[in-house]
Amino acid sequence: MLEVIELYKNLPIPPQKPKKKSPLSKRNRSNRTSKISIPPLPLTLRLARLLFGSFTLLLIATLSLTLGAIIAVFDAKVTDTVPDWRQSWVQTDSPLPSLRLSRTLNLLVLGIEEGVTPTTGSQSSLPKPAETLWLMRFDPVKNAVSVLLIPPQTRVEIPDRGRNPIASAHSMGGVTLTSRVLSQTLNSIPIDRYIRADAATFRSFIDLLGGVELFVPESVSYQDSTQGISVNLQPGWQTLKGEETLGFARFQKKEADRSSIHRQQMILQSVGDRLASPTLGSQLPRIVQLMHEYIDTNLTLEEFFGLVNLLQHRSPDGLKMVLLPGEFTTRRSAPTPYWNIDTTGRDRVMYHYFDQELNPGAQRDRALSPNSPRTLKIALQNASGNPLILGQMLAELKSRGYRNVYPISDWPDPQRQTQIIIQTGDITAATTLKTLLPTAQFQSSSLGDLESEITLRIGEDAVSFKERYWAE
Structure with missing residues (x-):
């Protein structure tokens, strides 16, 4: 294992726009030698001692750094050191090391328009707002990944700047300020x-x-x-290339439109499935090379390989995605719509998806108590192909005390099994609802109706609910 770590620990992140390399790197150039006269013997002895001492110090320092890098990953100690990946990638087609994280890691993912230039610190060389903000939790014990999608318009308190969208924190203070503000907010x-x-x-x-x-x-x-993107997609299953996927993710009908985050989740789910595919093995080294050439990160190489390994080998239900609970709000003081956080929903998500302990008292009670059937907002979506089942499901839920239930447009892709889509992280309420729908599957994502707290996407199996369970 030590040899594998040593081989892969110093892979490169050159700048986004790589410069042409000279035929010979500094490492390969011949060392120039100069003619010197041999000093008297006492001076030679002194030089030998000096060189031996310098070599010993260098050897100790190298061993210390190597051991420190290994301990940082495998002994659960987090470091703030930005790795040095300036050497060239040597074995592009070699298999990736199967390193496993030994600690839980919280990763902030930021997407900006253009101009990511790796730096020696966490400040952006080009101060631009963040277009995409995800907080990802990699848990090697549960073999699972949780993803919190944060609308860029989320209104937060930025030190010395007042209330502003979280996207602007990146243009004000780069990754450092964005991380600090998000940590405080969450x-x-x-x-x-x-x-x-x-x-x-x-x-x-x-x-x-x-x-x-x-x-x-x-x-x-x-x-x-400006980006040279032109996308025209029709409904249905499709395999989208890079330009089409980017256009699909960015498309929005209006300024206060959450559907772009909805589509980000669909893309993330598909990427996760693609990474887990055994047919992708030959491409993984090139993918890792691309990521290391054109991203800015403070992940160590061992951590990076550990994240890829966990994404590939997660459990079948090990990718959970949720939108930061809230709603768009417009005020006179802030004419541009902003995302107003639902603090109770936030606390619930941070507890269930990120193992973040809650403060004792009212905050904990509110976050862990399921919404009442009278107030729980449930969207019903028919994907069964049976036009009658939607009305039957609506009547049954209302007879069981669920008052805030409403139908939405049919899902055009037929489903064999009903899905309970947990929009805002209320797992307790979803579990209670499943007692009425025993064959339904949980889906921990925000891929249903964006105005709901839970979306029931009714599949073909729902036809048997009334006959088997509801008659009791």
């Missing part, structure tokens, strides 16, 4: 590492994957002359 959760990338890297990444398979629920037409 109940003081520690943020261990970050990854920052731009749109061009995203497109290249999707292309290296061979595209992603997505179900496009409605027509999408998107053009961005």
Whole structure:
């Protein structure tokens, strides 16, 4: 294992726009020698002692750094050191080391328009707002990944700047300020590492994957002359390349539109499935090379391989995604719509998805108590192909005390099994609801109706609910 770590621990992150390399690197150039006269013997002895002492110190320092890098990953100690990946990638087609994380790691993922330049610190060389903000929790014990999608318009308190969208924290203070503000906003959760990338890297990444398979629920037409993107997608299952995937993710009908975050989750789910595919093995080294060439991060190489390994080998239900609970609000003092956080929903999500302990008392009680059936907002969506089942389900739920239930447009892709989509992280309420729908599957994501707390996507199995369970 030590040899594998030593081989892969110093892989590169050159700048986003690599410069042409000279035929010979500094490492390969011949050392120039100069003619010197041999000093008298006493001086020679002194030089020998000096060289021996310097070599000993260098050897000790090298061993200390190597041991420190290993301990940082495998002894659960977090370091703030930005890794040095300036050497060239040597074995592009060699298999990746199967390193496993030995500690839980919270990773902040930031997407910006363009201009990611790796730096020696965590400040952006080009201060731009963040377009995408994800907080990911990698748990090697549960073999699971949790993802919190944070709307860029989320209104937060920024030190010395007052209330502003979280996206602007990146243009004000880079990754450092963004991490600090998010940590404070999300109940003081520690943020261990970050990854920052731009749109061009995203497109290249999707292309290296061979595209992603997505179900496009409605027509999408998107053009961005500044990025040279033109997308025209029709509904249905499709394999989208990088440019199409980027256009699909960015498309929004209006300024206060959460559907773009909805589509980000669909892409993330598909990417996770693609990474777990055994047919992708030959491409993984090139994917890792791309990520290391064009992203800015303070992950160590061992950690990076550990994250890839966990994504590949997670449990079947080990990828959970949730939108930061809240709603769009417009005020006179802030005419641009902003995302107003639902603090009770936030506390519930941080507890269930990120193991973040709650303060004792009222805060804990509110977060852990399921919403009452009278107030729980449930969207019903028919994906069974039976036009009558929607009305039957609506009547049954209301007879059981669920008052805030409403139908939405049918899902165009037929489903064999009913899905209980947990929009805002209320796992307790979803578990209670499952007693009425025993064959339904939980889906821990926000891929249902964005106005609901739970979306019931009714599948073909729902036809048997009334006959088997509801008659009791």
